[in-house]
Amino acid sequence: MFLFGKGEIEVGGVYIQGRNKKSKLYKRERQVRDKRERRELEKQARDQRMFHSKKPTMNSHERPMCVQGDSGLVLTTDPKPRLRWTVELHDRFVDAVTQLGGPDKATPKTIMRVMGVKGLTLYHLKSHLQKFRLGKQPHKEFNDHSVKDATALELQRNMASSSSMMGRTMNDSNVHITEAIRMQMEVQRRLHEQLEVQKHLQMRIEAQGKYMQSILEKACQTLAGENSMAGGGSPYKGLGHQGVVDINNMKDLGSPLSFPSLQDLHLFGSTDHLDMHQHASLDGFLQTSDTSICIGKKRPNPYLSNGKSPMIWTDDLRLQELGSGSTCMGSQEEPSKSDQLQIAPSVMDSGIDMDSITDVYETKPMISGDSSGEKKFEGSSKLERPSPRRVPLNPMIRGGALSHTRNISHG
Amino acid sequence: MMEVVMDEGGDISGCSSTTTTTIDDDLNHALADWSPLIVHSPMFSGTNNLPSLTETIIDKITPNKEVGVEVEEDNKGLRLLHLLMASAEALSGPTNKGKSNDLAKVILARLKELLVLSSEIRSPTNMESLALHFTKALESLTYVSISHGNTAGAGDFLTAFQLLQDMSPYIKFGHFTANQAIIESVACDRRIHIIDYDIMEGVQWAALMQDLVSKNDGLPPPHLRVTALARAGCKQVINVQETGRRLIAFANSIGQPFSFSQCRLDSSDKLCASRIKVVKGEALVVNIMRHLPHSPHRSQTSISSIINLVASLSPRLITVVEEENEEMEKGEGFISRFRQVLHRYSAVWDSLEAGFPMQKIARGMVEKVIFGPRIAEDVKMAFERSDGEMEMEKEIGVAEKLNVAGFRPEKISFFNHCQARLLVGLFHEGYRVEEKGVNKIVLGWKSRPLLLASVWSSPVRSLGE
Helix, strand or coil: CCCCCCCEEEECCEEEECCCCCCHHHHHHHHHHHHHHHHHHHHHHHHHHHHCCCCCCCCCCCCCCEEECCCCCEEECCCCCCEECCHHHHHHHHHHHHHCCCCCCCCHHHHHHHHCCCCCCHHHHHHHHHHHHHHHHHHHHCCCCCHHHHHHHHHHHHHHHHHHHHHHHCCCCHHHHHHHHHHHHHHHHHHHHHHHHHHHHHHHHHHHHHHHHHHHHHHHHHHHHHHCCCCCCCCCCCCCCCCCCCHHHHCHHHHHHHHHHHHHHHHHCCHHHHHHHHHHHHHHHHHHCCCCCCCCCCCCCCCCCCCCCHHHHHHHHHHHHHCCCCCCCCCCHHHHHHHHHHHHHHHCCCCCCHHHHHHHHHHHHHHHHHHHHHHHHHHHHHHHCCCHHHCCHHHHCCCHHHHHHHHHHCC | CCCCCCCCCCCCCCCCCCCCHHHHHHHHHHHHHHCCCCCCHHHHCCCCCHHHHHHHHHHHCCCCCCHHHHHHHHHHHHHHHHHHHHHHHHHHCCCCHHHHHHHHHHHHHHHHHHHHHHHHHCCCCHHHHHHHHHHHHHHHHHCCCCCCCCCCCHHHHHHHHHHHHHHCCHHHHHHHHHHHHHHHHCCCCCEEEEEECCCCCCHHHHHHHHHHHCCCCCCCCCEEEEEEEECCCHHHHHHHHHHHHHHHHHHHHHCCCEEEEEEECCCCCCCCHHHCCCCCCCEEEEEEECCCCCCCCCCHHHHHHHHHHHHHHCCCEEEEEEECCCCCCCCCHHHHHHHHHHHHHHHHHHHHHHHCCCCHHHHHHHHHHHHHHHHHHHHHHHHHHHCCCCCCCCCCCHHHHHHHHCCEECCCCHHHHHHHHHHHHHHCCCEEEEECCCCEEEEEECCEEEEEEEEEECCCCCCCC
16 A cells, blocks of 8 residues: 555655665655555545444554453453553543653653553553653753754654654554654754754855955955065064964965865865865965974864764755756866765764765755755855956965865855 | 872863862972972962862863873973962962062063973963963063053954954854844844944944845845944044945945944943934844954943943844853952953863864964953953952843843744854864853853853833734
């Protein structure tokens, strides 16, 4: 009774090949959806059955055959009698739990005592309480973790809880089903919102960077005029060779103009790209002082050193989207861009399960579909299309190597 | 003799009260090496703050392969700290002002000697760099005539400012949190008026303008008007004007309707509410950014002024970003305040080093140009407040004042929290963002809180917005 072929899944109306995805998350999501579909069908079947005589169904864990014992509990009639958590029973359970101070404070034993329902064992309560806790947790946990962890963590949690709830709710009333579905939607909404946050954050950082560029430009220009006048005395004497920065070397420190792009470049990923970039920028510094600080070739990008950088993912995606379509980037940028696409994922060596995250994120752009596609193009083209503003910048920057990086970072 | 406990977590905040006689011995020994003329033992009896400093300094040492060198580094760093605290203690002595001043001078001289010496051998460690700035700050307290001042040129400042923004999230955190709160609050308005307490370079509004322009609700972007407060003084006024020009140029480049005006504070730093032009139909926002790394110290008068202004104008929204400190133990005046400042900037130094361990020159520049003057100011403030008969209590922040005055806390949205976490995550995992109440977020390094962003609204607003 599966509506979908193997390995395919429908996400918001768009078919995506899910076969080769190895992620547990994705599989679970699929399972959950499959189960949901199955249950929908069975619900329909059950509705039909209501009009006909009571016939035993195909699946033994399907509802209708329940016996109401004299204890007041409803048990199923499969070989192994399982407790059915009816709405009333569940309500009593929730009451008891709240009486005891919440799902974390309540224990199966105390709940049992408070509820006072005959025939209810600790095992029943243990498992139900656990599911209840998992159901409640995603909202609470979110505040404790950072977003990037929470993205993965919450998704897993919600999947786990909802799929386990799914299994359980197979026997339960429709109320639990809709609850679980609502949780799913909540997860989706949260994910979507986080993506929005990322997009906006990126836009804001870039706007600030653009503005700083303009300031530094002007400052450079005025200082160039002052250069001849200023004696170039360092205000920071007596500190040895650290930071002997004087006005004469301001031009060299114009390479820190590339520092703002450091941040933005980071958003586009690629260690190699940034390494070279860093190398160039700090060379500027080296020229000003004769320190023995050695800047190695393979210095890890500071922004990526912790390995966690969610911004790279979305840009990864965007770059993939834009990949062939972008005609704005200069020819010299093409090879570096492709480097970015390949290298960025490999840089992520943190504990986050990259496959699962990229899977999850890959579905998103599809879902958002056309509406946000244009937005993305606009947003990125702002970055990549050379604007008249940037023209005066180039003569100011030493080293041609830096100019193309500028194109990428600031629109 | 108890062992010194090393705190592996890099936690600077711990202020344990265990006594360690080893430290005293070490200290006395160290001091004997360098100040043979001074008798110092009475000063260090019963100091129970040293162990915490011990713990902190050990964390700060640049890691080194050889254990021997590391131990030596530890000791060196320890000694620096001890000397700093010693001189601070000397300065805080109320009696025999002259004598303790001299003592402080001697200690500081030794400190400087040591730092210069070691910096000639190799580039200074993080601790040494920090110690140097504090030494200077303390020096300017002793030698009234000598003031190091801020000799950084405009170009250096901008470069350092840019570097600071790239290397740490402090500024962006403040700006973006406030901006997000503003955006959410004025979502339906066509005209926005923002009164900015300390506009500095105006970077915050560049990002806001971009936001306004990128709203995709089909309507043209709302009109933004910014009124910046300008302190009295030719240079200040010029700076603000310059910032205004830049913002106008930027607004033009992205197509944002924008106008800029400035409102001067009078010579006593007071603001006249009538000088602010308030137009009906505009959503009024007051933005107060204090204690960002590049913000110089502003007087209490101007703070009171702006709060009075806020009270009289009843703006839609008030966004405040200021420093956040850990709870300070009572008493001990200058020493405890000094220690707080020391811990605070240790955390900042740490955060910079952790994110950019190799970029010493860049860090050095940021430290000198941006943080050095801040340290000097903070130390001076700490000193002045403990001076005189009446010891002032802990300075009450704007957020607290607004709270007391009856302003409503305005909830910080999930989006905003998300953004803050995402932002600091971009820099280093050591940065922490925490909620502190429904309308406050705190940014800290490891366990030390550093900046507090809070959002308020006026109590007399109509409910039907």
